[in-house]
Amino acid sequence: MEQTLAVSVLCRTPMSSVAMQISYFHVPAEMPADTSPDAAVVIDVLRATTTIAWALHHGAEAVQAFADLEDLRAAAAAWPADKRLLLGERGGQTLPGFDLGNSPVAVVPDTVAGKRLFMSTTNGTRALDRVRQVPLLLTAALPNREAVAQRLIASNPGHLAIVGSGWEGAYSLEDSLAAGALAARLQELAPSTVIANDEATAAMALWQQWRDQPEACLRAASHGQRLIRLGDHDADFRCCAGLDQLDVVPTQQGPGVLQAV
Numbered sequence: 295m296e297q298t299l300a301v302s303v304l305c306r307t308p309m310s311s312v313a314m315q316i317s318y319f320h321v322p323a324e325m326p327a328d329t330s331p332d333a334a335v336v337i338d339v340l341r342a343t344t345t346i347a348w349a350l351h352h353g354a355e356a357v358q359a360f361a362d363l364e365d366l367r368a369a370a371a372a373w374p375a376d377k378r379l380l381l382g383e384r385g386g387q388t389l390p391g392f393d394l395g396n397s398p399v400a401v402v403p404d405t406v407a408g409k410r411l412f413m414s415t416t417n418g419t420r421a422l423d424r425v426r427q428v429p430l431l432l433t434a435a436l437p438n439r440e441a442v443a444q445r446l447i448a449s450n451p452g453h454l455a456i457v458g459s460g461w462e463g464a465y466s467l468e469d470s471l472a473a474g475a476l477a478a479r480l481q482e483l484a485p486s487t488v489i490a491n492d493e494a495t496a497a498m499a500l501w502q503q504w505r506d507q508p509e510a511c512l513r514a515a516s517h518g519q520r521l522i523r524l525g526d527h528d529a530d531f532r533c534c535a536g537l538d539q540l541d542v543v544p545t546q547q548g549p550g551v552l553q554a555v
């Protein structure tokens with residue numbers, strides 16, 4: 295009798311009553327091999343996940359992300375030529391023969407609407423590739439921070455891993471800024487949220503420090519400095535620093551295939 299009651303109480307317990315645990319990993323390699331989160335959010339503020347958010351917002355059919363360029367070319371070749379674009383960079387520079395680089399201001403409706411974007415970038419798409427087995431996989435950047443937070447609150451994964459892309463395996467300031475922005479918003483929306491590692495706590499402190507001037511943080515970051523040295527990235531900085539502007543939640547629907555669901 296007692297057992298029956300316990301089971302029926304459990305079944306009626308809404309998922310949202312289970313506190314979400316948030317861990318942040320600066321780069322995918324920091325995520326322990328035996329960690330199996332219920333959801334992962336990949337962040338590459340400069341610039342891959344900002345570009346993904348804007349491309350889907352502007353009507354791209356999907357963004358299909360690749361770590362490997364040969365895999366990308368093979369998959370793109372199998373797609374109708376008038377419905378595909380190749381998009382990507384190495385070291386911030388557009389890849390030879392590609393239609394677009396990795397600028398979020400270039401993925402305008404006239405260019406991307408209805409198209410599948412085959413995308414490969416130095417760090418962001420590699421980070422996505424490393425966590426593609428996680429059951430719920432989203433990407434976030436500052437412009438869609440609120441939309442992603444709302445989706446996570448609705449899904450209420452028990453353990454959420456926020457994963458930065460970093461730069462060639464090393465820490466990046468701007469990804470930590472956005473990780474902190476997301477974690478802070480999740481804790482505002484659900485105060486019982488548990489911040490489960492020191493990296494997440496530090497990211498939230500970073501957000502507190504820079505929340506009134508995110509673009510200055512992006513420009514101060516080492517990859518921001520790299521883009522400044524390449525020149526002509528002011529519009530990208532403005533776009534990547536814009537907070538809570540988009541409703542889009544890029545969600546993995548098949549291996550590496552992100553759609554606005």
Ligand code: 3SL
Nearest residue numbers: 340341342386415417418
């Ligand atoms: O590292 C990446 O994946 C890119 O976003 C880098 S860049 O900003 O396009 O140079």
